[in-house]
Amino acid sequence: MNKERVKSIILALLIIFNLMLAEKILVDKKLWPSGYNFFNIRASHKSDYSIIGHLTLPEKIFVNTGYQSSRFEYLRNSEDFTKIYAAANIILQKAFSEPLKNAASVSSDSWYSALTAKSVYLSYPCRFSAQNFASLIGLTSTELSFSGFSDIVISENGNVYIKDDITNSFYRIDISSSEIGAIIGVVSDEYQNEESVINYSFDLNFDKDFGDQKTFLSPMIPIYSAPVAAEVMISQNPIMRDEEINQKTIGGILTAFSINPNTVRRYTEADGSLVFVENNGILKISPQGVLSFTASDTGIKLSGVVSQSTHSNISAIAEFIDKVNAATGIESDMCVISPLISDMEQSFTFDYIANGLPVKFDGQNAVTAKTENGYLAEYTQILRKYIHAGTTEQTPLYIEALDDVIADYQDSMSEISITKMQPAYLDDLSMDEKYPDWFIDIDNVIAQ
Amino acid sequence: MTKRIISMLLAVMMLFAIQCVSFAAYETSIPLTAQGSTTDLIYIKRPQSHSASTSDKTYTISAVGASGTNIRVYRYSESENICKLIKSAKQIGASGLYSTVVDLPDNNNTFIVYAENGGADQVVKIEISKVKKSTVDKLKNVTVNILNFLK
DSSP states (O other), X not given: OOHHHHHHHHHHHHHHHHHHHHHIIIIIOOOSOTXXXXXXXXXXXXXXXXXXXXXXXXXXEEEEESSTTBEEEEETTSHHHHHHHHHHHHHHHHHTTSOGGGXXXXXXXXXXXXXXXXXXXXXXXXXXOHHHHHHHTTOSOOSOOOSOEEEEEEETTOOEEEEETTTTXXXXXXXXXXXXXXXXXXXXXXXXXXXXXXXXXXXXXXXXXXXXXXXXXOTTOEEESSOOEEEEEEEEOXXXXXXXXXXXXXHHHHHHTTOOTTTOEEEEOTTSOEEEEOSSEEEEXXXXXXXXXEESSSOEEOTTOOSSSHHHXXXXXXXXXXXXXXXXXXXXXXXXXXOBOSTTOOEEEEEEEETTEEEEETTBOSEEEEEETTEEEEEEEEOOEEEEEEEEEEOOOHHHHHHHHHHTTTTTEXXXXXXXXXXXXXXXXXXXXXXXXXXXXXXXXXXX | OHHHHHHHHHHHHHHHHHHHHHHXXXXXXXXXXXXXXXSOSEEEEESTTSEEEEXXXXXXXXXEEOTTOEEEEEEEETTTTEEEEEEEEEEOOTTOEEXXXXXXXXXXXXXXXXXXXXXXXXXXXXXXXXXXXXXXXXXXXXXXXHHHHHO
Protein backbone atom coordinates (compact mmCIF):
# COMPACT_ATOMS: atom_id res chain seq x y z
CA MET A 1 0.00 0.00 0.00
CA ASN A 2 1.57 3.26 -0.98
CA LYS A 3 1.73 6.34 1.24
CA GLU A 4 -0.76 8.34 -0.82
CA ARG A 5 -3.41 5.63 -0.36
CA VAL A 6 -2.98 5.62 3.46
CA LYS A 7 -3.29 9.41 3.48
CA SER A 8 -6.48 9.19 1.41
CA ILE A 9 -8.04 6.64 3.81
CA ILE A 10 -7.19 8.79 6.87
CA LEU A 11 -8.59 11.85 5.12
CA ALA A 12 -11.79 9.99 4.23
CA LEU A 13 -12.19 8.81 7.84
CA LEU A 14 -11.67 12.34 9.15
CA ILE A 15 -14.31 13.67 6.76
CA ILE A 16 -16.76 10.95 7.88
CA PHE A 17 -16.17 11.78 11.58
CA ASN A 18 -16.51 15.46 10.78
CA LEU A 19 -19.85 14.88 9.06
CA MET A 20 -21.09 12.72 11.93
CA LEU A 21 -20.28 15.42 14.52
CA ALA A 22 -21.78 18.13 12.32
CA GLU A 23 -24.98 16.08 12.05
CA LYS A 24 -25.14 15.80 15.85
CA ILE A 25 -24.82 19.55 16.25
CA LEU A 26 -27.19 20.44 13.42
CA VAL A 27 -29.89 17.83 14.05
CA ASP A 28 -29.62 16.49 17.57
CA LYS A 29 -27.68 19.15 19.46
CA LYS A 30 -27.23 16.68 22.29
CA LEU A 31 -23.63 15.63 22.50
CA TRP A 32 -24.11 13.32 25.50
CA PRO A 33 -26.61 10.47 25.83
CA SER A 34 -29.63 10.96 28.07
CA GLY A 35 -28.74 9.86 31.57
CA TYR A 36 -25.13 10.92 31.18
CA ASN A 37 -24.13 12.28 34.51
CA PHE A 38 -21.70 15.14 34.18
CA PHE A 39 -21.84 15.49 37.96
CA ASN A 40 -19.65 12.41 38.12
CA ILE A 41 -16.75 14.26 36.58
CA ARG A 42 -14.46 14.89 39.49
CA ALA A 43 -13.92 18.47 40.49
CA SER A 44 -10.52 19.68 39.48
CA HIS A 45 -10.01 21.67 42.65
CA LYS A 46 -10.08 20.60 46.26
CA SER A 47 -12.89 22.16 48.25
CA ASP A 48 -11.53 24.92 50.44
CA TYR A 49 -13.13 26.66 53.36
CA SER A 50 -12.04 30.24 52.83
CA ILE A 51 -14.84 32.48 54.04
CA ILE A 52 -13.93 35.18 51.54
CA GLY A 53 -14.65 32.81 48.67
CA HIS A 54 -18.01 31.72 50.09
CA LEU A 55 -19.71 35.04 50.81
CA THR A 56 -22.28 34.78 48.03
CA LEU A 57 -22.93 31.05 48.20
CA PRO A 58 -26.53 30.07 48.91
CA GLU A 59 -27.14 28.03 52.05
CA LYS A 60 -28.84 25.38 49.95
CA ILE A 61 -30.04 24.79 46.42
CA PHE A 62 -33.28 23.06 45.48
CA VAL A 63 -33.77 21.60 42.04
CA ASN A 64 -37.47 21.71 41.19
CA THR A 65 -38.09 18.99 38.62
CA GLY A 66 -41.42 20.38 37.47
CA TYR A 67 -43.37 17.65 39.19
CA GLN A 68 -45.27 19.42 41.91
CA SER A 69 -43.45 18.11 44.96
CA SER A 70 -40.57 16.16 43.45
CA ARG A 71 -37.62 18.30 44.43
CA PHE A 72 -34.01 17.64 45.30
CA GLU A 73 -31.94 19.51 47.83
CA TYR A 74 -28.20 20.17 47.52
CA LEU A 75 -26.11 21.32 50.46
CA ARG A 76 -22.87 23.29 50.35
CA ASN A 77 -20.70 20.27 51.09
CA SER A 78 -21.72 18.42 47.91
CA GLU A 79 -19.85 18.60 44.62
CA ASP A 80 -23.18 18.83 42.79
CA PHE A 81 -23.91 22.03 44.70
CA THR A 82 -20.66 23.53 43.41
CA LYS A 83 -21.52 22.62 39.83
CA ILE A 84 -25.10 23.85 39.96
CA TYR A 85 -23.96 27.08 41.59
CA ALA A 86 -21.26 27.60 38.98
CA ALA A 87 -23.94 27.44 36.26
CA ALA A 88 -26.30 29.66 38.27
CA ASN A 89 -23.55 32.19 38.97
CA ILE A 90 -22.93 32.80 35.26
CA ILE A 91 -26.64 33.56 34.83
CA LEU A 92 -26.69 35.78 37.93
CA GLN A 93 -23.72 37.77 36.62
CA LYS A 94 -25.63 38.37 33.39
CA ALA A 95 -28.86 39.23 35.24
CA PHE A 96 -27.20 41.78 37.53
CA SER A 97 -25.51 43.40 34.53
CA GLU A 98 -28.87 44.09 32.88
CA PRO A 99 -30.31 47.61 32.80
CA LEU A 100 -33.02 48.48 35.31
CA LYS A 101 -35.76 48.47 32.65
CA ASN A 102 -35.15 44.75 32.07
CA ALA A 103 -36.18 43.86 35.63
CA ALA A 104 -39.90 43.42 35.11
CA SER A 105 -42.17 43.61 38.13
CA VAL A 106 -44.22 40.40 38.25
CA SER A 107 -46.99 39.04 40.43
CA SER A 108 -46.42 36.65 43.32
CA ASP A 109 -48.21 34.02 41.22
CA SER A 110 -45.39 34.17 38.66
CA TRP A 111 -42.86 33.59 41.45
CA TYR A 112 -44.78 30.58 42.81
CA SER A 113 -45.35 29.23 39.27
CA ALA A 114 -41.60 29.34 38.66
CA LEU A 115 -41.08 27.29 41.83
CA THR A 116 -43.57 24.62 40.78
CA ALA A 117 -42.15 24.45 37.24
CA LYS A 118 -38.67 23.25 36.25
CA SER A 119 -36.31 25.59 38.05
CA VAL A 120 -33.50 25.99 40.53
CA TYR A 121 -34.13 27.76 43.83
CA LEU A 122 -31.19 29.39 45.61
CA SER A 123 -31.85 29.96 49.32
CA TYR A 124 -29.43 32.42 50.93
CA PRO A 125 -28.69 32.64 54.65
CA CYS A 126 -28.86 36.46 54.66
CA ARG A 127 -30.52 39.31 52.82
CA PHE A 128 -28.60 41.26 50.18
CA SER A 129 -29.31 44.54 48.49
CA ALA A 130 -28.83 44.41 44.71
CA GLN A 131 -25.74 46.63 44.95
CA ASN A 132 -24.05 44.56 47.67
CA PHE A 133 -24.85 41.28 45.91
CA ALA A 134 -23.55 42.56 42.58
CA SER A 135 -20.27 43.75 44.06
CA LEU A 136 -19.78 40.48 45.94
CA ILE A 137 -20.23 38.43 42.76
CA GLY A 138 -17.55 40.54 41.12
CA LEU A 139 -19.48 43.26 39.26
CA THR A 140 -18.42 46.86 39.67
CA SER A 141 -22.00 48.09 39.85
CA THR A 142 -25.58 47.27 38.95
CA GLU A 143 -28.57 49.30 37.85
CA LEU A 144 -30.90 46.90 39.67
CA SER A 145 -32.29 48.23 42.92
CA PHE A 146 -33.72 45.42 45.06
CA SER A 147 -33.80 46.48 48.72
CA GLY A 148 -33.24 43.08 50.34
CA PHE A 149 -33.58 39.58 48.98
CA SER A 150 -32.53 36.11 50.13
CA ASP A 151 -34.38 33.97 47.59
CA ILE A 152 -33.61 33.59 43.89
CA VAL A 153 -35.27 31.26 41.39
CA ILE A 154 -33.78 30.52 37.97
CA SER A 155 -36.18 28.91 35.52
CA GLU A 156 -35.09 26.20 33.08
CA ASN A 157 -34.73 28.74 30.26
CA GLY A 158 -32.54 31.02 32.38
CA ASN A 159 -35.05 33.64 33.56
CA VAL A 160 -34.12 34.97 36.98
CA TYR A 161 -36.86 35.62 39.55
CA ILE A 162 -36.10 37.67 42.65
CA LYS A 163 -38.29 38.16 45.70
CA ASP A 164 -37.65 41.45 47.47
CA ASP A 165 -38.53 40.74 51.11
CA ILE A 166 -38.41 44.36 52.19
CA THR A 167 -40.74 45.80 49.56
CA ASN A 168 -42.64 42.51 49.23
CA SER A 169 -42.36 42.64 45.46
CA PHE A 170 -41.27 40.19 42.78
CA TYR A 171 -39.11 40.71 39.70
CA ARG A 172 -38.13 38.77 36.61
CA ILE A 173 -35.02 39.36 34.53
CA ASP A 174 -35.11 37.51 31.22
CA ILE A 175 -31.82 35.79 30.53
CA SER A 176 -31.60 33.18 27.84
CA SER A 177 -29.58 30.15 28.93
CA SER A 178 -29.90 26.41 28.57
CA GLU A 179 -27.50 25.61 31.44
CA ILE A 180 -30.15 25.28 34.14
CA GLY A 181 -32.45 23.25 31.87
CA ALA A 182 -29.59 20.80 31.25
CA ILE A 183 -28.94 20.46 34.99
CA ILE A 184 -32.62 19.79 35.73
CA GLY A 185 -32.63 17.16 32.97
CA VAL A 186 -29.61 15.43 34.49
CA VAL A 187 -31.09 15.54 38.02
CA SER A 188 -34.45 14.18 36.78
CA ASP A 189 -32.74 11.35 34.88
CA GLU A 190 -30.43 10.58 37.78
CA TYR A 191 -33.19 10.34 40.35
CA GLN A 192 -36.09 9.13 38.20
CA ASN A 193 -36.60 6.08 40.44
CA GLU A 194 -36.11 7.96 43.69
CA GLU A 195 -38.83 9.61 45.66
CA SER A 196 -37.98 12.96 47.20
CA VAL A 197 -41.10 14.73 48.32
CA ILE A 198 -40.33 18.27 49.39
CA ASN A 199 -43.14 20.81 49.48
CA TYR A 200 -42.72 24.45 50.23
CA SER A 201 -44.96 25.86 52.93
CA PHE A 202 -46.92 27.76 50.26
CA ASP A 203 -47.69 24.47 48.47
CA LEU A 204 -49.51 23.26 51.58
CA ASN A 205 -51.10 26.67 52.25
CA PHE A 206 -49.47 26.77 55.69
CA ASP A 207 -48.65 30.44 55.04
CA LYS A 208 -52.23 31.44 54.38
CA ASP A 209 -54.79 32.55 56.89
CA PHE A 210 -57.83 30.38 56.37
CA GLY A 211 -59.26 27.46 58.28
CA ASP A 212 -58.86 28.80 61.84
CA GLN A 213 -55.08 28.44 61.71
CA LYS A 214 -52.85 29.72 64.49
CA THR A 215 -49.40 28.59 63.28
CA PHE A 216 -48.09 30.29 60.16
CA LEU A 217 -45.01 29.16 58.30
CA SER A 218 -43.22 31.53 55.93
CA PRO A 219 -44.02 30.53 52.34
CA MET A 220 -40.50 29.42 51.39
CA ILE A 221 -39.95 27.03 54.30
CA PRO A 222 -39.28 23.58 52.82
CA ILE A 223 -41.50 20.85 54.27
CA TYR A 224 -39.76 17.48 54.15
CA SER A 225 -42.11 14.51 54.03
CA ALA A 226 -39.69 12.27 55.92
CA PRO A 227 -37.12 12.73 58.68
CA VAL A 228 -33.85 14.17 57.38
CA ALA A 229 -30.78 11.95 57.76
CA ALA A 230 -27.34 13.47 58.36
CA GLU A 231 -24.03 12.42 59.82
CA VAL A 232 -23.40 12.91 63.51
CA MET A 233 -20.65 15.48 64.08
CA ILE A 234 -18.27 15.77 67.00
CA SER A 235 -17.57 19.24 68.31
CA GLN A 236 -13.97 20.03 69.29
CA ASN A 237 -12.45 23.02 71.03
CA PRO A 238 -9.16 23.88 69.27
CA ILE A 239 -7.91 25.88 72.26
CA MET A 240 -7.55 22.76 74.39
CA ARG A 241 -5.17 19.89 73.79
CA ASP A 242 -4.94 16.98 76.26
CA GLU A 243 -6.94 19.09 78.75
CA GLU A 244 -4.31 21.85 78.61
CA ILE A 245 -4.44 25.15 76.75
CA ASN A 246 -2.61 24.71 73.46
CA GLN A 247 0.06 27.43 73.59
CA LYS A 248 0.90 27.01 69.92
CA THR A 249 -2.70 27.82 68.99
CA ILE A 250 -2.67 30.81 71.34
CA GLY A 251 0.51 32.03 69.61
CA GLY A 252 -1.22 31.76 66.24
CA ILE A 253 -4.21 33.75 67.48
CA LEU A 254 -1.94 36.51 68.83
CA THR A 255 -0.28 36.76 65.43
CA ALA A 256 -3.70 36.98 63.72
CA PHE A 257 -4.57 39.90 66.04
CA SER A 258 -1.18 41.55 65.36
CA ILE A 259 -0.23 41.18 69.02
CA ASN A 260 3.44 40.82 69.85
CA PRO A 261 3.67 37.97 72.41
CA ASN A 262 6.91 39.40 73.80
CA THR A 263 5.56 42.85 74.66
CA VAL A 264 1.90 42.17 75.48
CA ARG A 265 0.71 42.30 79.09
CA ARG A 266 -1.08 39.11 80.04
CA TYR A 267 -2.89 37.62 83.02
CA THR A 268 -5.16 34.70 83.76
CA GLU A 269 -8.64 35.14 85.17
CA ALA A 270 -10.16 32.94 87.88
CA ASP A 271 -12.06 30.85 85.29
CA GLY A 272 -8.81 30.13 83.43
CA SER A 273 -9.39 32.69 80.65
CA LEU A 274 -6.23 34.21 79.20
CA VAL A 275 -6.35 37.98 78.84
CA PHE A 276 -3.93 39.93 76.64
CA VAL A 277 -3.83 43.70 77.00
CA GLU A 278 -2.24 45.87 74.34
CA ASN A 279 -2.60 49.43 73.11
CA ASN A 280 -4.98 48.32 70.35
CA GLY A 281 -7.34 46.51 72.67
CA ILE A 282 -8.01 43.58 74.95
CA LEU A 283 -8.08 40.01 73.72
CA LYS A 284 -9.63 37.31 75.90
CA ILE A 285 -9.53 33.58 75.21
CA SER A 286 -11.53 31.28 77.47
CA PRO A 287 -10.76 27.58 78.01
CA GLN A 288 -14.27 26.92 76.60
CA GLY A 289 -13.00 28.19 73.25
CA VAL A 290 -14.63 31.60 73.18
CA LEU A 291 -12.44 34.39 71.86
CA SER A 292 -13.34 38.04 72.26
CA PHE A 293 -11.56 41.24 71.28
CA THR A 294 -12.54 44.77 72.18
CA ALA A 295 -10.64 47.71 70.77
CA SER A 296 -9.44 50.23 73.33
CA ASP A 297 -8.21 52.78 70.83
CA THR A 298 -8.72 52.65 67.07
CA GLY A 299 -8.55 48.87 67.00
CA ILE A 300 -6.71 46.61 64.58
CA LYS A 301 -6.14 47.81 61.03
CA LEU A 302 -7.92 45.48 58.65
CA SER A 303 -6.06 44.68 55.47
CA GLY A 304 -7.73 45.28 52.14
CA VAL A 305 -10.19 47.96 53.27
CA VAL A 306 -10.31 50.41 50.39
CA SER A 307 -13.56 52.18 51.24
CA GLN A 308 -16.35 52.21 53.81
CA SER A 309 -18.58 50.12 51.55
CA THR A 310 -20.26 46.96 52.81
CA HIS A 311 -18.31 44.98 50.22
CA SER A 312 -15.00 46.32 51.45
CA ASN A 313 -15.83 45.84 55.15
CA ILE A 314 -17.21 42.31 54.88
CA SER A 315 -14.37 41.22 52.61
CA ALA A 316 -11.88 42.44 55.21
CA ILE A 317 -13.75 40.68 58.01
CA ALA A 318 -13.97 37.45 55.98
CA GLU A 319 -10.23 37.61 55.39
CA PHE A 320 -9.68 38.20 59.11
CA ILE A 321 -11.84 35.16 60.01
CA ASP A 322 -9.78 33.13 57.57
CA LYS A 323 -6.65 34.18 59.49
CA VAL A 324 -8.14 33.20 62.88
CA ASN A 325 -9.42 29.90 61.48
CA ALA A 326 -6.03 29.13 59.97
CA ALA A 327 -4.34 29.89 63.30
CA THR A 328 -6.69 27.57 65.19
CA GLY A 329 -6.87 24.81 62.60
CA ILE A 330 -10.58 25.35 61.95
CA GLU A 331 -11.55 24.06 58.53
CA SER A 332 -15.28 24.68 58.76
CA ASP A 333 -17.30 26.43 56.11
CA MET A 334 -19.06 29.58 57.35
CA CYS A 335 -21.87 31.75 56.04
CA VAL A 336 -22.94 35.34 56.62
CA ILE A 337 -26.12 35.63 58.66
CA SER A 338 -26.48 39.37 59.22
CA PRO A 339 -28.26 41.36 56.50
CA LEU A 340 -26.14 43.06 53.84
CA ILE A 341 -28.68 45.62 52.76
CA SER A 342 -27.23 49.03 53.52
CA ASP A 343 -24.33 50.55 51.59
CA MET A 344 -22.06 50.84 54.61
CA GLU A 345 -22.70 47.84 56.88
CA GLN A 346 -20.19 47.65 59.71
CA SER A 347 -21.54 44.84 61.89
CA PHE A 348 -21.52 41.25 60.69
CA THR A 349 -22.42 37.83 62.04
CA PHE A 350 -21.46 34.43 60.70
CA ASP A 351 -22.42 30.84 61.50
CA TYR A 352 -20.50 27.62 60.96
CA ILE A 353 -21.67 25.12 58.40
CA ALA A 354 -20.78 21.55 59.28
CA ASN A 355 -21.47 18.69 56.89
CA GLY A 356 -23.51 21.13 54.77
CA LEU A 357 -25.88 22.03 57.64
CA PRO A 358 -25.77 25.24 59.68
CA VAL A 359 -24.57 25.05 63.28
CA LYS A 360 -26.77 27.05 65.62
CA PHE A 361 -25.65 28.21 69.06
CA ASP A 362 -28.27 29.20 71.58
CA GLY A 363 -28.81 32.94 71.22
CA GLN A 364 -25.42 33.73 69.64
CA ASN A 365 -23.52 33.38 66.40
CA ALA A 366 -20.20 31.73 65.66
CA VAL A 367 -18.64 35.11 64.78
CA THR A 368 -19.77 38.62 65.63
CA ALA A 369 -17.60 41.39 64.22
CA LYS A 370 -17.75 45.16 64.07
CA THR A 371 -15.60 47.48 61.98
CA GLU A 372 -15.00 51.20 62.33
CA ASN A 373 -13.24 53.22 59.64
CA GLY A 374 -11.37 50.18 58.35
CA TYR A 375 -10.35 48.98 61.82
CA LEU A 376 -11.59 45.98 63.78
CA ALA A 377 -13.50 47.38 66.74
CA GLU A 378 -15.10 44.23 68.19
CA TYR A 379 -14.72 40.56 67.45
CA THR A 380 -16.13 37.45 69.13
CA GLN A 381 -15.75 33.91 67.87
CA ILE A 382 -16.81 30.59 69.30
CA LEU A 383 -13.86 28.48 68.18
CA ARG A 384 -15.06 25.06 67.08
CA LYS A 385 -13.98 22.24 64.82
CA TYR A 386 -16.55 19.74 63.63
CA ILE A 387 -15.42 16.28 62.66
CA HIS A 388 -17.44 13.36 61.33
CA ALA A 389 -18.41 10.78 63.95
CA GLY A 390 -18.95 8.15 61.27
CA THR A 391 -22.59 7.47 62.13
CA THR A 392 -25.80 8.82 60.68
CA GLU A 393 -28.89 9.90 62.58
CA GLN A 394 -32.28 11.18 61.56
CA THR A 395 -34.05 14.32 62.67
CA PRO A 396 -37.57 13.95 64.05
CA LEU A 397 -40.41 14.60 61.61
CA TYR A 398 -40.74 18.34 60.98
CA ILE A 399 -44.21 18.45 62.48
CA GLU A 400 -43.09 16.77 65.73
CA ALA A 401 -40.31 19.36 66.12
CA LEU A 402 -42.76 22.15 65.39
CA ASP A 403 -45.27 20.79 67.91
CA ASP A 404 -42.55 20.56 70.58
CA VAL A 405 -41.49 24.18 70.12
CA ILE A 406 -45.02 25.56 69.96
CA ALA A 407 -46.13 23.55 73.00
CA ASP A 408 -44.13 26.01 75.14
CA TYR A 409 -46.31 28.90 73.94
CA GLN A 410 -49.57 26.99 73.48
CA ASP A 411 -51.38 28.24 76.57
CA SER A 412 -50.62 31.91 76.10
CA MET A 413 -50.68 32.49 72.35
CA SER A 414 -53.33 33.05 69.76
CA GLU A 415 -51.00 33.15 66.75
CA ILE A 416 -47.39 32.24 66.05
CA SER A 417 -45.23 32.93 62.98
CA ILE A 418 -42.30 30.74 62.00
CA THR A 419 -39.84 32.46 59.66
CA LYS A 420 -37.24 29.74 59.36
CA MET A 421 -37.25 26.01 59.89
CA GLN A 422 -34.34 23.93 58.72
CA PRO A 423 -32.25 20.90 59.61
CA ALA A 424 -29.21 22.03 61.59
CA TYR A 425 -26.79 21.03 64.32
CA LEU A 426 -27.79 22.67 67.60
CA ASP A 427 -24.62 23.28 69.61
CA ASP A 428 -24.87 23.92 73.36
CA LEU A 429 -21.07 24.49 73.55
CA SER A 430 -20.47 21.04 75.04
CA MET A 431 -17.71 18.91 73.54
CA ASP A 432 -19.73 15.93 72.43
CA GLU A 433 -21.69 14.49 69.51
CA LYS A 434 -24.03 16.82 67.68
CA TYR A 435 -27.07 15.23 66.12
CA PRO A 436 -29.04 16.67 63.22
CA ASP A 437 -32.10 18.43 64.55
CA TRP A 438 -34.49 21.23 63.59
CA PHE A 439 -33.63 24.87 63.97
CA ILE A 440 -36.86 26.82 64.28
CA ASP A 441 -36.87 30.60 64.22
CA ILE A 442 -39.98 32.14 65.75
CA ASP A 443 -40.64 35.66 64.53
CA ASN A 444 -43.81 36.70 66.21
CA VAL A 445 -46.05 35.37 68.96
CA ILE A 446 -49.39 37.07 69.43
CA ALA A 447 -50.56 36.59 72.99
CA GLN A 448 -54.13 35.69 73.79
CA MET B 1 -98.91 -10.73 61.17
CA THR B 2 -96.85 -11.06 64.38
CA LYS B 3 -94.18 -12.91 62.43
CA ARG B 4 -94.11 -10.09 59.90
CA ILE B 5 -93.67 -7.45 62.59
CA ILE B 6 -90.88 -9.48 64.23
CA SER B 7 -89.18 -9.84 60.82
CA MET B 8 -89.39 -6.10 60.22
CA LEU B 9 -88.01 -5.37 63.69
CA LEU B 10 -85.18 -7.81 63.08
CA ALA B 11 -84.43 -6.16 59.74
CA VAL B 12 -84.32 -2.72 61.37
CA MET B 13 -82.07 -4.07 64.13
CA MET B 14 -79.85 -5.62 61.49
CA LEU B 15 -79.52 -2.25 59.75
CA PHE B 16 -78.47 -0.58 63.02
CA ALA B 17 -76.06 -3.44 63.70
CA ILE B 18 -74.47 -2.99 60.28
CA GLN B 19 -73.96 0.71 61.01
CA CYS B 20 -72.35 -0.15 64.35
CA VAL B 21 -70.13 -2.79 62.75
CA SER B 22 -69.03 -0.37 60.05
CA PHE B 23 -68.22 2.30 62.68
CA ALA B 24 -66.13 -0.19 64.61
CA ALA B 25 -64.43 -1.16 61.36
CA TYR B 26 -63.22 2.42 60.81
CA GLU B 27 -60.00 1.15 62.33
CA THR B 28 -59.16 -0.50 58.99
CA SER B 29 -61.82 0.68 56.52
CA ILE B 30 -64.67 3.13 56.09
CA PRO B 31 -67.60 3.17 53.64
CA LEU B 32 -67.43 5.83 50.94
CA THR B 33 -70.85 7.05 52.07
CA ALA B 34 -69.82 7.51 55.71
CA GLN B 35 -70.95 10.76 57.33
CA GLY B 36 -69.39 12.47 60.30
CA SER B 37 -71.19 14.11 63.19
CA THR B 38 -69.55 17.50 62.61
CA THR B 39 -67.75 19.56 59.95
CA ASP B 40 -65.44 21.74 62.03
CA LEU B 41 -62.83 19.44 63.54
CA ILE B 42 -60.36 19.93 60.71
CA TYR B 43 -59.99 22.23 57.74
CA ILE B 44 -58.38 20.84 54.59
CA LYS B 45 -55.77 23.31 53.35
CA ARG B 46 -54.62 21.23 50.39
CA PRO B 47 -56.41 20.53 48.14
CA GLN B 48 -58.40 23.56 49.15
CA SER B 49 -61.42 22.60 47.04
CA HIS B 50 -61.09 18.92 48.10
CA SER B 51 -60.18 17.92 44.55
CA ALA B 52 -57.02 18.37 42.49
CA SER B 53 -55.10 17.16 39.47
CA THR B 54 -51.44 16.34 39.47
CA SER B 55 -48.80 14.68 37.33
CA ASP B 56 -46.94 13.39 40.41
CA LYS B 57 -46.90 9.84 41.72
CA THR B 58 -47.76 11.17 45.16
CA TYR B 59 -49.83 13.99 46.63
CA THR B 60 -49.43 15.83 49.91
CA ILE B 61 -52.67 16.49 51.76
CA SER B 62 -52.51 19.20 54.41
CA ALA B 63 -54.96 20.27 57.07
CA VAL B 64 -55.30 22.30 60.25
CA GLY B 65 -57.27 21.36 63.33
CA ALA B 66 -57.43 21.53 67.09
CA SER B 67 -54.68 19.92 69.12
CA GLY B 68 -55.65 16.36 70.15
CA THR B 69 -57.65 15.60 67.00
CA ASN B 70 -56.82 12.18 65.55
CA ILE B 71 -56.63 11.88 61.78
CA ARG B 72 -56.72 8.74 59.66
CA VAL B 73 -56.60 8.54 55.86
CA TYR B 74 -58.29 5.88 53.72
CA ARG B 75 -58.17 5.20 49.96
CA TYR B 76 -61.19 3.97 48.02
CA SER B 77 -60.84 0.51 46.46
CA GLU B 78 -63.25 0.20 43.54
CA SER B 79 -63.02 -3.60 43.43
CA GLU B 80 -64.01 -3.92 47.10
CA ASN B 81 -66.29 -0.86 47.17
CA ILE B 82 -64.75 0.30 50.45
CA CYS B 83 -62.12 2.78 51.57
CA LYS B 84 -59.16 1.05 53.17
CA LEU B 85 -56.90 2.56 55.81
CA ILE B 86 -53.61 3.80 54.34
CA LYS B 87 -52.44 6.23 57.03
CA SER B 88 -52.95 5.18 60.62
CA ALA B 89 -54.11 7.59 63.33
CA LYS B 90 -51.91 10.63 63.83
CA GLN B 91 -52.70 13.18 66.48
CA ILE B 92 -52.56 16.89 65.71
CA GLY B 93 -50.12 18.56 68.09
CA ALA B 94 -49.64 22.08 69.44
CA SER B 95 -48.97 23.54 65.99
CA GLY B 96 -52.43 22.54 64.77
CA LEU B 97 -50.84 21.50 61.46
CA TYR B 98 -51.15 18.16 59.70
CA SER B 99 -49.74 16.85 56.45
CA THR B 100 -49.36 13.44 54.90
CA VAL B 101 -48.11 12.09 51.57
CA VAL B 102 -50.41 9.64 49.77
CA ASP B 103 -49.56 7.46 46.78
CA LEU B 104 -51.61 7.83 43.62
CA PRO B 105 -51.85 4.35 42.07
CA ASP B 106 -54.86 5.09 39.80
CA ASN B 107 -55.86 7.81 37.38
CA ASN B 108 -58.72 8.75 39.70
CA ASN B 109 -58.02 8.39 43.41
CA THR B 110 -60.56 8.94 46.15
CA PHE B 111 -59.45 9.45 49.73
CA ILE B 112 -61.36 9.80 52.95
CA VAL B 113 -59.80 11.92 55.66
CA TYR B 114 -61.40 10.91 58.94
CA ALA B 115 -60.97 13.08 62.03
CA GLU B 116 -62.22 12.39 65.54
CA ASN B 117 -61.94 14.29 68.78
CA GLY B 118 -63.88 13.97 72.02
CA GLY B 119 -66.69 11.82 70.59
CA ALA B 120 -67.24 13.99 67.51
CA ASP B 121 -66.08 12.88 64.09
CA GLN B 122 -65.70 14.39 60.63
CA VAL B 123 -65.42 12.78 57.22
CA VAL B 124 -63.86 14.64 54.28
CA LYS B 125 -63.80 13.13 50.79
CA ILE B 126 -60.87 14.14 48.57
CA GLU B 127 -60.51 13.38 44.86
CA ILE B 128 -57.09 13.45 43.22
CA SER B 129 -56.83 12.71 39.52
CA LYS B 130 -53.62 12.09 37.66
CA VAL B 131 -52.85 13.91 34.44
CA LYS B 132 -49.97 13.54 32.05
CA LYS B 133 -47.02 15.86 32.63
CA SER B 134 -47.33 17.17 29.07
CA THR B 135 -50.94 18.19 29.76
CA VAL B 136 -49.88 20.08 32.89
CA ASP B 137 -47.12 21.84 30.94
CA LYS B 138 -49.58 22.82 28.19
CA LEU B 139 -52.02 24.18 30.77
CA LYS B 140 -49.20 26.17 32.43
CA ASN B 141 -48.20 27.61 29.06
CA VAL B 142 -51.79 28.62 28.35
CA THR B 143 -52.00 30.31 31.77
CA VAL B 144 -48.70 32.14 31.28
CA ASN B 145 -49.73 33.26 27.79
CA ILE B 146 -53.06 34.57 29.05
CA LEU B 147 -51.29 36.41 31.91
CA ASN B 148 -48.82 37.94 29.45
CA PHE B 149 -51.69 38.91 27.16
CA LEU B 150 -53.53 40.62 30.01
CA LYS B 151 -50.50 42.70 31.01
